[in-house]
Amino acid sequence: MPAAGQQSLSRKLTRMSILVSATALLLACAAFVAYDLATFRQAIVRNLSVQAQLLGSNSVAALVFNDPESATNTLAALRAAPNVVSACVYSANGLPFAEYVRTKEVSPAPRAELGEGEEERHWFRRDEVMLVHRVVFQGKRTGFIYLESDLQTLGERLKRYVMISIFVLLGSSMAAVAVSTALRKTIVKPIEDLAAVARSISQERNYSVRAVAQGAPAELSVLVEAFNEMLVQIEQRDREVREARDGLEHRVELRTAELAAANKELEAFSYSVSHDLRVPLRSIDGFSLALMEDYGDKLGEEARGHFERIRAATRRMGLLIDDMLELARVSRAEMQRGRVDLSGMARSVEAELRKADPGRRVECVIAEGVEAEGDARLLRVVIDNLLQNAWKYTSKHASARIEFGQMSLNGSRAYFVKDDGAGFDPAYAGKLFGAFQRLHGAVEFPGTGVGLATAQRIIHRHGGRIWAEAEVEKGATFYFTF
Amino acid sequence: MGGFSPVRGQQSRPSEYQVKAVYLFNFSRFVGWPSQAASEPLGPFAICVLGKDPFGAVLDATLAGENIGGKSVVARRVAQAQEATNCRVVFISSSEEGRLKEILGVLDKASVLTVSDIPRFSQHGGMIEFVLQGDRVRFEVNLASTAEAGLTLSSELLKVAVAVRRSAQPGG
Numbered sequence: 279m280p281a282a283g284q285q286s287l288s289r290k291l292t293r294m295s296i297l298v299s300a301t302a303l304l305l306a307c308a309a310f311v312a313y314d315l316a317t318f319r320q321a322i323v324r325n326l327s328v329q330a331q332l333l334g335s336n337s338v339a340a341l342v343f344n345d346p347e348s349a350t351n352t353l354a355a356l357r358a359a360p361n362v363v364s365a366c367v368y369s370a371n372g373l374p375f376a377e378y379v380r381t382k383e384v385s386p387a388p389r390a391e392l393g394e395g396e397e398e399r400h401w402f403r404r405d406e407v408m409l410v411h412r413v414v415f416q417g418k419r420t421g422f423i424y425l426e427s428d429l430q431t432l433g434e435r436l437k438r439y440v441m442i443s444i445f446v447l448l449g450s451s452m453a454a455v456a457v458s459t460a461l462r463k464t465i466v467k468p469i470e471d472l473a474a475v476a477r478s479i480s481q482e483r484n485y486s487v488r489a490v491a492q493g494a495p496a497e498l499s500v501l502v503e504a505f506n507e508m509l510v511q512i513e514q515r516d517r518e519v520r521e522a523r524d525g526l527e528h529r530v531e532l533r534t535a536e537l538a539a540a541n542k543e544l545e546a547f548s549y550s551v552s553h554d555l556r557v558p559l560r561s562i563d564g565f566s567l568a569l570m571e572d573y574g575d576k577l578g579e580e581a582r583g584h585f586e587r588i589r590a591a592t593r594r595m596g597l598l599i600d601d602m603l604e605l606a607r608v609s610r611a612e613m614q615r616g617r618v619d620l621s622g623m624a625r626s627v628e629a630e631l632r633k634a635d636p637g638r639r640v641e642c643v644i645a646e647g648v649e650a651e652g653d654a655r656l657l658r659v660v661i662d663n664l665l666q667n668a669w670k671y672t673s674k675h676a677s678a679r680i681e682f683g684q685m686s687l688n689g690s691r692a693y694f695v696k697d698d699g700a701g702f703d704p705a706y707a708g709k710l711f712g713a714f715q716r717l718h719g720a721v722e723f724p725g726t727g728v729g730l731a732t733a734q735r736i737i738h739r740h741g742g743r744i745w746a747e748a749e750v751e752k753g754a755t756f757y758f759t760f
Numbered sequence: 761m762g763g764f765s766p767v768r769g770q771q772s773r774p775s776e777y778q779v780k781a782v783y784l785f786n787f788s789r790f791v792g793w794p795s796q797a798a799s800e801p802l803g804p805f806a807i808c809v810l811g812k813d814p815f816g817a818v819l820d821a822t823l824a825g826e827n828i829g830g831k832s833v834v835a836r837r838v839a840q841a842q843e844a845t846n847c848r849v850v851f852i853s854s855s856e857e858g859r860l861k862e863i864l865g866v867l868d869k870a871s872v873l874t875v876s877d878i879p880r881f882s883q884h885g886g887m888i889e890f891v892l893q894g895d896r897v898r899f900e901v902n903l904a905s906t907a908e909a910g911l912t913l914s915s916e917l918l919k920v921a922v923a924v925r926r927s928a929q930p931g932g
Contacts, residue, residue: 339916342786344779344896348920416789416828 288466295458296451303450307443311436318435322361322427323400323407329359330398330411330423337367337423338415341375349376356380361427363406366390367413368422375421390422405429468494472502485513545606552602559599563592601728604659605713608736613653620648620693623658624682627665640672645683648693650760656736663729664695664756670723671754672699690759698753702746710746733758777815779897780851780890781822784875787888788828788849790917793871794910805831806846808838810863811853841866852876852886860884871910882925887911891922898922 333352340349349367356362356378365378368390379385390410392399400409406428413421468491475489488509491502566588574582624644632638650657665680672678681696702710702717709715713731737744740760748754784807805828809815819835826833836847841863844850850872856863857878864885867874874887881889882902887909889900900923906913918924 336916339790339914339920342789343783343899343917343920345898345920 287469288462291462291466292455292458295454295461299450299454300447303447304443307439307446311439311443314439315432315436318432319402319407319429322429322432323409326362326400326407326409326425326427327398327411329356329362330409330425333365333367333425334411334413334421334423335415337376338413338420341367341369341413341421342415346376350378352376353378361431362425363428364424364426366424368424370419370421372422387424390424392422402429405433464493465495465498468498468502472498472505476505479509485509485516545609548602549606549610552599552606555599556596559592559595563589563596566592598726598728601726601732605728605732605735608656608659608732608739611653611656613656613739615652616654618650618652618654618657620650620657620661621646621682623661624648624665627662628680631665631669635669638669638673639677640669641677641679643679643681643683648682648684650693652740652760653736656739660733660736660758661695663733667729667756668695668697668699668754670699670725671701671718672697673723674700687757687759692757692759694755694757696753696755701748701750701752701754703750704748707746707748711744773895775818776892776897778818778822780877781815781819783890783897783899784819784849784851785823785826785833787873787875787917788833790914791873791906792912792914793848803831804834805829805848806834806836807849807851808836808844808847809851809853810838810841810844810856812855813837814853815851844872845870847872849873849875852878852881854878860886868905868909873906873909873911882923893922901925 333356336352337349340346340352353365353367353376356365360380362378363380364385366374366387367376369375372390374389377385387408392410392412396412397414398409398411400407402408406426409425409427411423411425412419413423472489475487479485479487486509488506489502491499494502566585570582570585570589577585621644628642628644632640661682665682668680672680675698679698682694683696684691684693686692700718700723706717710717711730711734712727714727715731716725716727734744737758737760742758742760744756744758746754746756788805788807807819807823809819813819815835823833823835838844838847838850841859844867850867852860852863852874854877860876860878860881861884864874868885875890876886876888877890878886882900882905885902885905887902887905889902891898891900899921901913901918901921902925903913903918904925904927
């Protein structure tokens with residue numbers, strides 16, 4: 279839609295043609311009137327001159343034989359010339375001889391004068407023209423005729439011209455409107471068509487329509503062709519984008535399916551491996567124990583030490599298998615969502631930890647009323663792993679502080695477990711949550727390296743995120759969100 | 761310029777015969793002579809005074825340097841009507857009142873404009889007669905006489921004449 283104050287093209291064209299024709303006509307009229315008035319003025323002067331000559335030759339005898347009455351009678355004939363305001367006959371020495379006035383209030387000049395060698399002179403004063411003519415009879419300067427004429431006819435003529443000009447101007451303006459309306463179709467129609475096509479395209483997003491250039495002027499034809507060419511290009515680009523997108527979607531689907539299959543296979547594999555590994559492990563442990571009990575006294579001190587090491591190794595392997603089974607389980611288990619009291623969970627974990635290791639001096643600060651939405655069994659595993667982690671990595675310090683709570687982070691809720699233990703080098707933060715990845719030696723801090731991987735898997739299954747911040751020997755903080 | 765100055769009051773008025781001298785010349789300018797007569801008398805255009813001259817030097821002064829139709833104008837004094845036949849204009853002095861009929865009889869045959877201030881001159885067959893209206897010099901015209909002599913008078917002249925006689929009224 280054109281904005282308010284914007285004029286349509288056709289209106290502009292119409293106005294332009296009116297303006298052009300009016301300007302041309304006005305100039306022509308003005309020039310014509312000016313020329314005609316100038317000529318008409320000359321004609322008035324010429325007429326007056328002729329009148330003066332006639333009056334002169336008719337007054338010769340009166341002048342020569344000193345008969346002012348006769349001259350006055352001659353001048354009286356001017357009643358027939360209404361434009362003559364006053365007239366006067368002067369004798370050769372320039373003094374009045376006979377006069378004529380149209381109305382009482384005018385009076386002719388008291389003296390007539392002409393330059394030497396000058397036979398006639400005229401001048402304009404306001405809306406009057408004056409003329410002095412020398413009367414010459416048989417080569418003798420006999421007197422003067424003075425005539426004063428108003429320019430009323432000139433004014434009337436001017437008025438008439440102005441009226442005519444106005445009528446012509448009105449008529450031609452109307453004609454210009456008519457003509458421009460007819461011509462408008464050849465220019466405005468193609469543009470309007472083009473605009474309609476463009477509008478329909480932008481509204482319906484149908485790039486297959488084409489504008490028609492038939493009958494349009496050359497420049498518009500070029501515009502319409504360029505417009506159509508652009509549409510062709512847009513259509514082609516559209517097709518290419520659609521094809522690329524379809525291909526991409528197909529590939530993603532394919533890969534996702536492959537990935538899911540591989541994952542499933544891997545889980546099944548690791549589950550069966552873990553499960554099947556237990557049987558031989560139990561045999562090794564059981565028979566080692568039997569050997570120790572039955573033949574322990576026959577064996578030397580060194581052999582007994584070796585048996586102890588075999589049993590410790592089998593126990594460690596059992597733990598590893600348990601953890602792997604746990605990891606597999608949290609990946610496969612069905613989620614049962616509900617409201618979970620994380621504070622209570624943390625307190626029960628703390629109690630277990632204190633019971634297992636009563637000698638430790640650890641201060642536990644657990645925030646009240648921390649709750650979350652999720653699977654209670656899985657979240658228990660997360661809290662368990664993180665608090666155990668903190669307990670474990672503060673064990674080298676004489677006293678420790680472990681804190682659990684929640685905070686607001688970028689407008690959403692985050693939970694944290696904070697300790698002041700061994701910490702780790704932040705450069706390795708990325709490896710922290712990988713399965714079997716450990717930043718500390720097993721002798722320094724025992725563990726399988728599966729706990730944090732399990733916690734991360736559970737958090738991911740809840741659609742959340744887990745990360746850690748730490749410094750060596752200054753403790754670590756684990757954050758997680760849902 | 762031989763024109764009359766129509767100054768009213770103030771300046772000293774021209775005398776009666778000064779005016780008449782100017783009129784004599786001016787009549788000549790409004791009168792046409794038959795072409796035969798115009799070509800016959802070679803020499804100057806003569807304005808004659810018949811009888812006792814009332815003008816004196818005034819007439820000569822008035823006509824000095826003037827010309828009509830390319831001919832210089834001269835003043836002549838004649839005693840006999842016979843001598844005046846070669847003149848174009850003849851002023852008949854009042855001294856000739858008694859011989860008027862005889863004089864006109866002679867001049868009728870020539871194309872001569874006769875002018876006089878003898879009372880009832882025009883009624884007796886004279887062509888132009890000076891009359892006084894108050895102190896203004898006017899004139900009467902006998903158109904029948906001029907027509908008979910083959911002279912043509914300008915209508916302008918007739919317009920300023922006091923009276924124009926159109927039919928011959930001999931005697932009267």
